[in-house]
Amino acid sequence: DDQPYLAPMSLRVKYRNTTEFSLYRYLIPQLCNYQGKAIYIDSDTICFTDIGELLDTPLNGCDFLAKRAYSSEAKDLWGLSVMLIDCQKCNFDLETYYDEIEQGLYSYPDLARMSPAFLAHHNYQIGELDPLWNVFDYYDKDTNLIHYTNLYTQPWKYTNHPYGDLWFQYFNEARDCGYITQTDIDLSLVRSYVRRDLLEGNFSTMAREIASLKRAIKSVKKTSWF
Known part of the structure; x- marks a missing residue:
């Protein structure tokens, strides 16, 4: 090199x-x-x-x-x-x-x-x-490149980005093949480059619980006789 x-x-x-x-x-x-x-x-x-x-x-x-x-x-x-x-x-x-x-x-x-x-x-x-x-914070089948340009919604810093799952798909692939190591992640955490619940994915634990609760309520409404 x-x-x-x-x-x-x-x-x-x-x-x-x-x-x-x-x-x-x-x-x-x-x-x-x-x-x-x-x-x-x-x-x-x-x-x-x-x-x-x-x-x-x-x-x-x-x-x-x-x-x-x-x-x-x-x-x-x-x-x-x-x-x-x-x-x-x-x-x-x-x-x-x-x-x-x-x-x-x-x-x-x-x-x-x-x-x-x-x-x-x-x-x-x-x-x-x-x-x-150079598609800003959006993705469809024609997109050549997605740019997570909004500094206040980037999925490695904030949860619930509409195309955050896409970023985490490639993040996890990079981890699986050893391109990104745990040392890299730890150093990024120390430097505050990424959020502390990064490994939970695009949705935080609370967001998952809220989504699960919404699904449960929706299911109850569908089966309710009232």
């Missing part, structure tokens, strides 16, 4: 973001020596389709592809949680971005979503990614 690579990122940049990994996507072209194509995918996702198909998606002259994900006051905002990048064209200069944020030219959310305020200073040509490669 290759030795760990020291990320070319200052501390002021590393720790001023939503999650600790948020800004690492911008280092990809540099790590690829500004050559070829590269894929970035957030870690809070499950991919159901061969990402080779994503890599083969034509860039059509764009600097990168991303999901046209948000709309705010008729402004185009982009979901950068899945990106297909032309490494030769993209030089994401984080130090300059943070200088400009401190100067008040735009905000961190503008950078995170490549808003018009940010693009007015950095005119990246962004192409629209097939939205099935």
Whole structure:
């Protein structure tokens, strides 16, 4: 295996973001020596389709592809949680971005979503990614990738996500094959990355009891003569 690579990122940049990994996507072209194509995918996702198909998606002259994900006051905002990048064209200069944020030219959310305020200073040509490669908190048979993007409903942190059983299916498969160990889980608990009743699955004990009670009441109502 290759030795760990020291990320070319200052501390002021590393720790001023939503999650600790948020800004690492911008280092990809540099790590690829500004050559070829590269894929970035957030870690809070499950991919159901061969990402080779994503890599083969034509860039059509764009600097990168991303999901046209948000709309705010008729402004185009982009979901950068899945990106297909032309490494030769993209030089994401984080130090300059943070200088400009401190100067008040735009905000961190503008950078995170490549808003018009940010693009007015950095005119990246962004192409629209097939939205099935970045589906927010939803799944059906056509979904290529589900992104558990809401930080307040992610199934490893909170119970009762409508598609949490899907996450736990793959979590348990990873445990069964040894990819995730008990040591990994214990460390995640210590760091508060996951909820303490993680091993109970998508539904907490109380939620299961409530669901069982509701089923019992429903059954009684069906058989009642009153």
